[in-house]
Amino acid sequence: MKKSRTLFxxxxxxxxxxxxxxxxxxxxxxxxxxxxxxxxxxxxxRMEIVLDLEFFETLPEWTDPExxxxxxALDGLKIVLDEIKQENPETAxxxxxxxxxxxxxxxxxYMDKTRVIVSIEGAGTPLEFSLEDAGLPIGGGIYGGGFGxxxxxxxxxxxxxxxxxxxxxxxxxxxxxxxxSVQRVVEPVNGVSVSMHKLHAxxxxxxxxxLFTGFLTALVKDDEGLKKVVALFYDAVLPRLEEAGDxxxxxxxxxxxxxxxxxxxxxxxxxxxxxxFVLYSLQSExxxxxxxxxDLFTEETGVVADLYFDGSLNLRKNKIELTxxxxxxxxxxxxxxxxxxxxxxxxxxxxxxxxxAELPEGAEEANTLYDLEAQDEWLKQLDKQSVxxxxxxxxxxxxxxxxxxxxxxxxxxxETTDPTDEAAEPSDETSExxxxxxxxxxxxxxxxxxxxxxxxxxxxxxxxxxxxxxxxxxxxxxxERPLLLDGKMVVPARYFADSLGLDxxxxxxxxxxxxxxxxxxxxxxxxxxxxxxxxxxxxxDMGVPVILRDGRAxxxxxxxxxxxxxxxxxxxEENTAVVTLD
Numbered sequence: 001m002k003k004s005r006t007l008f009x010x011x012x013x014x015x016x017x018x019x020x021x022x023x024x025x026x027x028x029x030x031x032x033x034x035x036x037x038x039x040x041x042x043x044x045x046r047m048e049i050v051l052d053l054e055f056f057e058t059l060p061e062w063t064d065p066e067x068x069x070x071x072x073a074l075d076g077l078k079i080v081l082d083e084i085k086q087e088n089p090e091t092a093x094x095x096x097x098x099x100x101x102x103x104x105x106x107x108x109x110y111m112d113k114t115r116v117i118v119s120i121e122g123a124g125t126p127l128e129f130s131l132e133d134a135g136l137p138i139g140g141g142i143y144g145g146g147f148g149x150x151x152x153x154x155x156x157x158x159x160x161x162x163x164x165x166x167x168x169x170x171x172x173x174x175x176x177x178x179x180x181s182v183q184r185v186v187e188p189v190n191g192v193s194v195s196m197h198k199l200h201a202x203x204x205x206x207x208x209x210x211l212f213t214g215f216l217t218a219l220v221k222d223d224e225g226l227k228k229v230v231a232l233f234y235d236a237v238l239p240r241l242e243e244a245g246d247x248x249x250x251x252x253x254x255x256x257x258x259x260x261x262x263x264x265x266x267x268x269x270x271x272x273x274x275x276x277f278v279l280y281s282l283q284s285e286x287x288x289x290x291x292x293x294x295d296l297f298t299e300e301t302g303v304v305a306d307l308y309f310d311g312s313l314n315l316r317k318n319k320i321e322l323t324x325x326x327x328x329x330x331x332x333x334x335x336x337x338x339x340x341x342x343x344x345x346x347x348x349x350x351x352x353x354x355x356x357a358e359l360p361e362g363a364e365e366a367n368t369l370y371d372l373e374a375q376d377e378w379l380k381q382l383d384k385q386s387v388x389x390x391x392x393x394x395x396x397x398x399x400x401x402x403x404x405x406x407x408x409x410x411x412x413x414x415e416t417t418d419p420t421d422e423a424a425e426p427s428d429e430t431s432e433x434x435x436x437x438x439x440x441x442x443x444x445x446x447x448x449x450x451x452x453x454x455x456x457x458x459x460x461x462x463x464x465x466x467x468x469x470x471x472x473x474x475x476x477x478x479x480e481r482p483l484l485l486d487g488k489m490v491v492p493a494r495y496f497a498d499s500l501g502l503d504x505x506x507x508x509x510x511x512x513x514x515x516x517x518x519x520x521x522x523x524x525x526x527x528x529x530x531x532x533x534x535x536x537x538x539x540x541d542m543g544v545p546v547i548l549r550d551g552r553a554x555x556x557x558x559x560x561x562x563x564x565x566x567x568x569x570x571x572x573e574e575n576t577a578v579v580t581l582d
Contacts, residue, residue, distance in 0.1 A: 028182040028197050031171050033313045038167050040314070042355040043086050047346030049079040054325075054339040064334035066397065071335040073395035076101060081346075085357050093357035102395070103387040108360040119360035122386025127378070128366035162232040169225045173218035175211055177203040187308060189316045190349045196316055199307040205297030205325075209282075216279045220272060230267045234260070300325035300339065312351070319345040376501045384519075393582065399519070403499035405482040405491050405557065405577045408473050413483040413490065413547060413554070482577070483554055488544045489577060490554035493526075500566070500581045506553075513546065513553055518564040518581060526555055535563045 053075040059068065078099040086092040090113040098105040106121040111131075119126040179202035186195050203211075219226065301324055308317035325339035369375050379399050382389040392398040473481075482491040493513055497504035502517035511528040525534040531545040542559040557577060561568045566581035 028199070028309075029313070030176070030199075033199075033309050033315075034171055035164070035167055036313045037315055038163060040086075041088055041352055042350070043084075043314075043348050043353075044350045044355055045081075045084040045086075045346055045348035047079075047081040047084060047344065049081075050343040051075070051077045052341040052343070053337050054341070055336050056338045059336045062334060063336040067334040068336040070396055071337050073100070073391070084346075084348075085355050087355050087357040091357045093359070095358075100387070100391055100395075102391050105386075105388045105391070108358075110357060110359050110363065112357075117360055117363045117366050119362065120388060122383040122388040123378070124381050124383070126360050126362050126366040128363075128368050130368065162229070162236050165229045165232050169219070169222070169229055170215075172225065173215050173222065175214055177201055177207060177211065179203065185308070187317060189308075189347045192349075194308075194310055194316055196308040196310050199309065200305070201307075202304050203302055204299055205301030206299065208301070208303075209294070209297040213279070213282050216275055216282070220275050220279060223268075223272075226271060227264065227268045230271060231264050234264050234267060295327045296324070298325055298327050314351040315348060317345075317347045319343070393519075397582065399582055401500040401581045403496065403579050405480070405489065405579075406476065407482055407484065407489060407575045407577070408476065409575070411481065411483050413485040413549065478550075479552065482557065483549070485544045485547065485554070485556075489557045490544065490547065491557045493546075493553040493555045496555065496557070496560070496579075500564075500579065502564070513555070515555075515560065515564075518566070520565075522564050524560060524563055526560075528553065533559065533563070 051074060053071055055068075055071070055075075079096065080099060081094050081096040083095040084092065085094075090111075092111055094107075094109045096107065098107065108119045110117045114131055116129040116131065117126050118129075179200075181200050183198050183200075184195065185198045186193055187198075188194070303320065303322050305320040306318065307315060307320075310316050320343070322342045322344075323339060324341075328338070367378065369378055379389075379392065382392070479492055480495050482489050484490075493515070494504060496502075497515055497517075500517070502515055505514040506512075507514070513526045513528075514523065515526070516523045523536055526546045528546050528548055531542045533540050533542050540559075540563075542556045544556050546556075547554050557579070558568050561579050561581075564581060566579050569578045569580070570576075571578065
């Protein structure tokens with residue numbers, strides 16, 4: 001969920017952008033209707049979202065059975081929002097259920113400008129997701145390195161004047177699709193008959209591509225409109241940009257903060273050049289985006305929509321079908337999905353009325369999922385008999401963990417290790433390289449950059465082939481490397497446990513390791529120099545002992561894995577063992 005607008009309103013506004021331009025149809029003002037959806041303050045409603053997947057009759061050879069299984073588990077998924085309460089553009093609550101083949105999963109969600117709280121049946125305590133540091137992926141890439149990442153600029157970018165200017169600029173240059181009509185109808189909304197304008201639109205993939213290219217072309221030519229949006233953007237975010245000297249855009253503008261006109265001109269030129277680059281790529285025969293767009297916007301890709309507006313131009317009902325059927329002949333999609341169809345339908349009322357969003361029960365005790373470890377803990381606390389847990393575990397494999405061990409040739413466990421060596425806890429050892437780097441004797445101030453003479457050093461004098469590697473497997477971390485002991489693979493205990501989400505305890509007095517986890521819960525006790533393990537209280541012979549090497553404990557891979565219920569696969573051609581634990 002994004003907090004720039006509520007979930008369903010953002011989706012509908014986006015569909016309107018795709019479906020309609022600024023031209024009136026049958027006396028119906030499309031531009032005004034679309035602008036109205038962006039400025040709606042409060043409303044109530046209900047909505048249903050259905051995901052349908054079509055699979056290839058004969059799966060391509062490159063498909064992955066697990067990916068196909070996961071995709072089939074998502075086929076037919078339905079999100080039913082029985083109660084939508086939008087208090088204002090930033091605050092809303094949703095009550096409904098996720099409907100899958102296994103059954104229904106009821107939920108209650110709440111969102112405001114700082115957080116999202118979700119209560120899900122079978123999940124115990126509600127979950128909370130902070131929106132304060134969500135960041136916006138603008139500029140440096142969509143995976144968190146871009147402008148706005150971690151700056152909390154969403155509030156500034158929700159400036160009403162900026163939103164209106166952006167929408168006005170977009171609607172001004174969007175052409176209507178060829179298949180667009182408006183008629184007067186009377187339809188029930190929340191049990192009340194309402195006289196409305198019904199907007200029907202159809203647009204196929206190739207036309208989408210043409211309209212998008214035309215939109216960009218018109219946008220590039222509109223210097224006045226583009227500069228107006230840039231000016232509003234600059235005024236909205238400048239205070240935060242001044243705090244972001246380490247971000248690219250903030251860096252370039254830092255020296256222009258006292259010259260508004262020059263800064264706006266800089267941003268305007270930057271935006272226009274970016275649009276021109278995209279436009280060139282779309283229109284060039286060899287452009288990087290040309291083939292991608294033609295593969296995506298096929299004849300089978302398209303949108304069919306019915307949108308219903310009342311006399312005040314409020315959206316009251318909708319049914320939108322979006323189909324994506326890309327040409328996958330040049331792509332090796334491993335899910336076996338040929339096409340995706342998303343159907344969104346709903347009805348809405350009480351626009352501008354008094355609406356109060358409702359917090360889920362127990363919201364004050366909500367847990368925060370801040371990292372993968374916290375997510376693992378959340379999965380462990382789920383009701384094992386709930387529809388949610390079975391769907392996540394058995395269908396989506398959300399609890400599945402995998403780790404691979406590549407066996408270096410001649411990686412025999414030598415006999416140089418002293419079995420009586422008093423080792424510290426295996427999980428906390430520090431490599432010699434780390435110790436050297438952390439040495440307090442090394443002072444940065446003692447090293448002067450100016451004292452380093454590099455002009456006399458010639459690159460040509462250094463031959464790559466002449467450099468002798470002390471360890472040709474230097475790229476493979478020692479703490480992850482397995483060894484062979486009497487023909488059996490033994491692996492670093494800590495890396496093994498951490499990779500599979502297991503708990504590991506080290507007892508220095510008894511020189512023993514306790515590994516626990518899996519489903520059902522299994523407890524294994526291993527003792528250094530002993531080949532006897534205790535599995536859930538029963539002693540078993542592992543065939544080879546646990547050994548210590550360089551302060552690191554190594555345990556028999558296959559025995560421990562299978563005792564935990566994991567699957568071990570040996571890939572001979574890659575000299576690799578793969579362990580999978582559900």
